[in-house]
Amino acid sequence: MTTEHYFALIMAGGSGTRLxxxxxxxxxxxxxxxxxxxxxVQLAVERLDPLFTPERIFVVTxxxxxxxxxxxxxxxxxxxxxxxxxxxxxxxxxxxxxLFLRKRDPEATMAVLTADHYIADNETFRRVLxxxxxxxxxxxxxxxGIKPSFPSTSFGYIERGELLxxxxxxxxxxxxxxxxxxxxxxxxxxxxxxxxTWNSGMFIWRVDRILAEMQKQMPRFYDQLMxxxxxxxxxxxxxxxxxxxxxxxxxxxxxxxMECADDVxxxxxxxxxxxIGSWATLLEILPGDKDGNVVIDADxxxxxxxxxxxxxxxxxxxTLGVSGLVVVDTDxxxxxxxxxxxxxxxKIVEKLRTNGGTKYL
Amino acid sequence: MTTEHYFALIMAGGSGTRLxxxxxxxxxxxxxxxxxxxxxVQLAVERLDPLFTPERIFVVTxxxxxxxxxxxxxxxxxxxxxxxxxxxxxxxxxxxxxLFLRKRDPEATMAVLTADHYIADNETFRRVLxxxxxxxxxxxxxxxGIKPSFPSTSFGYIERGELLxxxxxxxxxxxxxxxxxxxxxxxxxxxxxxxxTWNSGMFIWRVDRILAEMQKQMPRFYDQLMxxxxxxxxxxxxxxxxxxxxxxxxxxxxxxxMECADDVxxxxxxxxxxxIGSWATLLEILPGDKDGNVVIDADxxxxxxxxxxxxxxxxxxxTLGVSGLVVVDTDxxxxxxxxxxxxxxxKIVEKLRTNGGTKYL
Numbered sequence: 001m002t003t004e005h006y007f008a009l010i011m012a013g014g015s016g017t018r019l020x021x022x023x024x025x026x027x028x029x030x031x032x033x034x035x036x037x038x039x040x041v042q043l044a045v046e047r048l049d050p051l052f053t054p055e056r057i058f059v060v061t062x063x064x065x066x067x068x069x070x071x072x073x074x075x076x077x078x079x080x081x082x083x084x085x086x087x088x089x090x091x092x093x094x095x096x097x098x099l100f101l102r103k104r105d106p107e108a109t110m111a112v113l114t115a116d117h118y119i120a121d122n123e124t125f126r127r128v129l130x131x132x133x134x135x136x137x138x139x140x141x142x143x144x145g146i147k148p149s150f151p152s153t154s155f156g157y158i159e160r161g162e163l164l165x166x167x168x169x170x171x172x173x174x175x176x177x178x179x180x181x182x183x184x185x186x187x188x189x190x191x192x193x194x195x196x197t198w199n200s201g202m203f204i205w206r207v208d209r210i211l212a213e214m215q216k217q218m219p220r221f222y223d224q225l226m227x228x229x230x231x232x233x234x235x236x237x238x239x240x241x242x243x244x245x246x247x248x249x250x251x252x253x254x255x256x257x258m259e260c261a262d263d264v265x266x267x268x269x270x271x272x273x274x275x276i277g278s279w280a281t282l283l284e285i286l287p288g289d290k291d292g293n294v295v296i297d298a299d300x301x302x303x304x305x306x307x308x309x310x311x312x313x314x315x316x317x318x319t320l321g322v323s324g325l326v327v328v329d330t331d332x333x334x335x336x337x338x339x340x341x342x343x344x345x346x347k348i349v350e351k352l353r354t355n356g357g358t359k360y361l
Numbered sequence: 362m363t364t365e366h367y368f369a370l371i372m373a374g375g376s377g378t379r380l381x382x383x384x385x386x387x388x389x390x391x392x393x394x395x396x397x398x399x400x401x402v403q404l405a406v407e408r409l410d411p412l413f414t415p416e417r418i419f420v421v422t423x424x425x426x427x428x429x430x431x432x433x434x435x436x437x438x439x440x441x442x443x444x445x446x447x448x449x450x451x452x453x454x455x456x457x458x459x460l461f462l463r464k465r466d467p468e469a470t471m472a473v474l475t476a477d478h479y480i481a482d483n484e485t486f487r488r489v490l491x492x493x494x495x496x497x498x499x500x501x502x503x504x505x506g507i508k509p510s511f512p513s514t515s516f517g518y519i520e521r522g523e524l525l526x527x528x529x530x531x532x533x534x535x536x537x538x539x540x541x542x543x544x545x546x547x548x549x550x551x552x553x554x555x556x557x558t559w560n561s562g563m564f565i566w567r568v569d570r571i572l573a574e575m576q577k578q579m580p581r582f583y584d585q586l587m588x589x590x591x592x593x594x595x596x597x598x599x600x601x602x603x604x605x606x607x608x609x610x611x612x613x614x615x616x617x618x619m620e621c622a623d624d625v626x627x628x629x630x631x632x633x634x635x636x637i638g639s640w641a642t643l644l645e646i647l648p649g650d651k652d653g654n655v656v657i658d659a660d661x662x663x664x665x666x667x668x669x670x671x672x673x674x675x676x677x678x679x680t681l682g683v684s685g686l687v688v689v690d691t692d693x694x695x696x697x698x699x700x701x702x703x704x705x706x707x708k709i710v711e712k713l714r715t716n717g718g719t720k721y722l
Contacts (some may be wrong), residue, residue, distance in 0.1 A: 021679070064502060098460055301713065301718070315693050316695070318692060318696045320702050333676065333678075334690055334695065336697060337679075340433075344664065
């Protein structure tokens with residue numbers, strides 16, 4: 001079904017702070033063991049087997065994280081790690097990676113994937129990726145849409161239009177519109193009408209097609225890419241990249257390309273996808289004990305405790321008469337918050353940033 | 362007012378587990394810094410100044426604790442530490458100490474004091490002790506009664522009878538009866554009638570008087586005391602003590618002496634006394650921030666937190682959207698419980714004892 005022209009690009013440059021204090025600037029979400037004994041980036045790599053061989057899996061990341069990622073995914077060729085000197089948004093990272101992939105294979109199709117999301121059904125995920133490859137060969141920019149499980153106001157939505165194709169039991173639709181994070185009422189109606197899916201941030205397209213789209217919609221950035229492209233593989237590669245990249249305007253792929261692109265397709269994917277947007281998500285996706293408690297890396301002494309997440313640090317955590325709590329124990333910081341407020345962990349991070357607590361960031 | 366015949370005996374042998382995980386078998390409540398930068402035993406010693414010079418302050422404790430106590434009260438003469446080979450109840454500890462005090466001063470009067478209670482008003486406390494000394498010279502066994510601030514079912518009560526004396530603005534009454542920990546209805550009526558005070562466990566009496574009472578009410582124990590008394594100061598002191606003491610029947614001073622003694626007096630004392638019976642007590646007695654949070658030894662990052670005790674371990678504790686919690690952070694154990702359930706910390710300790718968690722006791 002798939003071919004040697006299909007490449008995976010794992011986006012692993014995020015610096016997420018919503019899982020503080022476990023996630024830090026120097027230890028972002030994709031490098032953490034959140035859902036078992038594998039880190040998020042390890043899961044992102046391993047779930048691609050056997051669809052993509054290690055030689056066809058690329059990782060784009062930031063300079064401060066590449067060391068950790070090389071250790072976590074040692075089966076990948078070192079040359080498959082693409083390092084941004086600075087982070088300039090998803091459009092820029094994808095454009096940079098597209099250059100490297102085109103050098104490797106002028107006929108390359110790339111699957112832009114994430115390392116900071118959880119996927120429960122890896123087999124279906126690979127089936128979706130295989131179908132998306134077929135659709136991308138028609139010149140479509142393919143997005144993966146996630147069927148909403150609740151009326152989230154934290155995600156963007158994709159409104160589907162006419163049916164384009166049926167492939168291996170999956171369906172591809174033309175995209176009518178991308179919707180930014182909606183208000184609560186819109187989210188309810190998006191969920192009810194069956195026409196909307198969450199924007200997963202995963203995309204599949206031919207490399208020549210996305211570069212052409214960048215030339216059209218982001219001409220200044222495309223010129224910068226061409227300066228870099230001319231230097232790739234030459235002695236001056238690093239010099240050019242470190243000169244050009246700080247001058248690139250930060251841009252996301254959604255705003256920079258997708259919202260105004262022609263010929264965009266969506267494949268609704270039922271793959272057990274979860275954003276792990278906060279500590280509370282782990283209480284939802286991980287199996288709990290009979291009282292709904294989820295305990296990771298802790299010797300938990302539980303008396304009358306319910307619906308509580310204990311992310312430990314290999315010591316004893318005793319809980320008594322509490323419910324709906326999130327407890328995260330790290331070497332230098334202990335976090336205790338109610339699960340309802342888990343999204344507001346970023347408020348703590350903001351306070352630390354402004355109140356001289358940068359050593360905890 | 363007072364004389365060189367007045368001695369303080371600080372009872373510091375308790376092994377309390379209600380303040381676990383800070384208090385442990387080898388680190389009991391009286392050795393902890395619970396209410397500031399001084400340990401409980403340091404507070405117990407220091408609040409006696411200037412009524413008792415260090416030479417007239419004795420400490421009775423258990424063998425496994427004496428090392429810590431010597432370091433915490435270095436101003437006391439080493440010879441003033443009386444060590445029980447095993448704990449045999451308060452009556453036994455007081456009897457043993459009485460022997461040593463009688464050797465020091467045949468005319469000694471002893472104030473039996475506690476190291477695991479909090480006293481806010483030390484000046485009044487010393488005035489009460491001075492008045493009790495006067496009353497003890499009349500041959501009374503004097504107890505200090507605490508005016509109930511709530512209808513506790515955790516304390517014993519003392520019912521007062523006729524007025525015996527007025528001394529320095531304080532009053533001494535004959536004791537009608539000691540009441541064991543009452544049920545809720547009795548506690549309400551004790552609180553309402555104005556005739557009952559809490560039994561503080563603090564007593565003042567002449568040493569010859571308490572030894573005579575032991576001879577009368579606890580004759581077997583008195584015989585054992587006399588065996589020890591004959592050996593005190595001799596080479597065989599330790600040998601005799603270690604032979605006799607394990608054979609002493611454990612007994613409290615309340616059951617062994619007070620309930621059936623004649624001529625017992627009570628001085629109601631308004632001294633800001635608190636038992637610190639659980640972590641929740643610290644939330645009541647220590648000054649909190651504007652949201653009622655009490656923070657000890659922690660760098661506290663607070664977002665929307667109320668009525669929460671954070672007893673830290675010199676690292677950052679961040680709390681978000683929680684209320685009425687107790688958080689105790691130690692090297693090997695983290696405790697999180699609701700303040701309403703703080704009394705049940707002992708359930709955790711019991712579970713640890715039976716489930717192979719003795720290293721945490």
